[in-house]
Amino acid sequence: MSDWIYLSKADVTEVEEEYVLSAMRSGWVAPLGPDVDAFEREVADRVGVNHALALSSGTAALHLALLHAGARPGTVVVLPTMTFAASANAVVYTGAEPVFVDSQLSDGNVDPDLLLDAVDTLRAEGTEVAAVMAVDLFGRCVDYDRFVRELVERDVPLVEDAAEALGAAYRGRPAGSFGVAAALSFNGNKIMTTSGGGMLLSDDAAVIDRARYLATQARQPAPWYEHTEVGYNYRMSNLLAALGRGQLSRLDEMIARRKQIRLLYRDGLSDVPGLSFLGDDHERDDSEDNSWLTVLTLNEQAGTDVDALVDALGSGNIEARHVWKPMHLQPMYAGHRAFTTGASERLFHTGVTLPSGAGLTDDDIHRVTASLRDTLERA
Ligand SMILES: Cc1ncc(COP(=O)(O)O)c(C=O)c1O
Known part of the structure; x- marks a missing residue:
């Protein structure tokens, strides 16, 4: 019987082996380290945004992006119905309600007119729309020109789920650079992988600083373990970041x-x-x-x-x-x-x-x- 042909198997070579080996030999095996810093810088440069935060998954990046946008109990987040469950689950983690919008038949991406209609209908009913999440489906950017300006006029923040879209662009602008914050996934089946991981991207340093704090158990800067709110264990390890750097060099x-x-x-x-x-x-x-x-x-x-x-x-x-x-x-x-x-x-x-x-x-x-x-x- 012939070998299995997988849908989207990780493509890993000696290049990645060298990156990971050198991270191991450097002694930076414990969670963070220089490969994490370098990986964040390299991905931010690639996407053309100011800041990046390497995380344990794309879902974690979406969760933190939505918290920043103000998603919380009593609000809704409008997002496409055709997406992976992680997009909707991240909304639920914040306590907000997901409201789904249908696709355009031509490419499966969200229908921009229906999206704006949903936002306007919900607001007219008195519902607070904390954010809109756009998902760049199967590696193809949403038709951003058809709703970004309108969302700005309505003061509704946009979060971009670019989990599937690193390396794609929309009218010359890279996926991952739209909205107040964007999420990438480096899950094993994605365009490039860290075996499991994700990244939060934003032009706003305050977004990334707050997310970094929340992603490290919301630990306060004190000589002992001091916590004033609940945080998460969401950071990416140095070894996985090294793998990501190797993959990025071959993206x-x-x-x-x-x-x-x-x-x-x-x-x-x-x-x-x-x-x-x-x-x-x-x-x-x-x-x-x-x-x-x-x-x-x-x-x-x-x-x-x-x-x-x-x-x-x-x-x-x-x-x-x-x-x-x-x-x-x-x-x-x-x-x-x-x-x-x-x-x-x-x-x-x-x-x-x-x-x-x-x-x-x-x-x-x-x-x-x-x-x-x-x-x-x-x-
Ligand atoms: C559209 C979409 N959003 C979010 C995710 C979640 O990413 P991760 O698996 O890294 O948590 C994925 C992929 O897994 C995805 O395809």
Whole structure:
């Protein structure tokens, strides 16, 4: 049986080995250290923001960003329904209520008109909207020009969930640089990894200073352990930051490979009826995406559904997955307010994410393409 082809396996080389080995040999094994400082500086420079804070996860970064924005009990945070649960969970950690907004069909990202409509409706009802969270889905930035100015006019802070989008840009501006603060994820399946980790980004030093304090158990500057409020254990360790530095040095190469993979899929599947690539029918092209995951959507002509396709690929040792199940359809969030059009539900029933990891070979992609063609021909 042929080897498993994973959806988005970490791509780690001798470069990363050297970074980690040198961090270990330097003796900076205990939590923080020079690689954390350097990693923060390097990521901030890459994204073009003033400050960065390395954390244990992207979820932790979202939590701290939302606390800064003022999310708390009695307020709501408006966010896309099509996202990973972590985006919504981070809202709940603050005590605020998540309110969900549907996608635009063209690329799955939040529908900007509906987003503004949700904010205005909630405010007209007397609800305090503590923040809007934008999620750059599958490595493609949201249409920021269609709502950022409007949010500023309404004095509603924007938090950017750029967990999937490091290296992407919107009209020349890097993902991770929008809003009052942004979160990156370095989870194992992301565009680059620290095996597990995240980063909070902001132009405002006060945001990062307060987050740093909260992320280290809210320890007061006293010679003993002094605490005046509840904090968190959210910092990234020096060894993981070293791994991140190695990965960051290869980020452009890894993005370039993911883009090539998307092209190979396009070449291999363009004549197959029943398939389209998510994002293709959008007025923006995908040149500024980081191509984290390539997503197909099936239409009636495909003659099969996503479940069957995922199973068929799985039986050939190929990992493909459904796109995120919308939050308003999740049992956990079913009772929450949602502004819907049906678009995310439709994408959930038609979308499939394809193996996209930078370590995949051309032969791997040809195997996926052949298996897809074969399954659809037999459907
Ligand atoms: C959109 C989105 N937000 C948040 C997260 C959470 O990041 P982490 O797993 O690093 O906590 C992820 C990925 O895991 C994600 O895809």
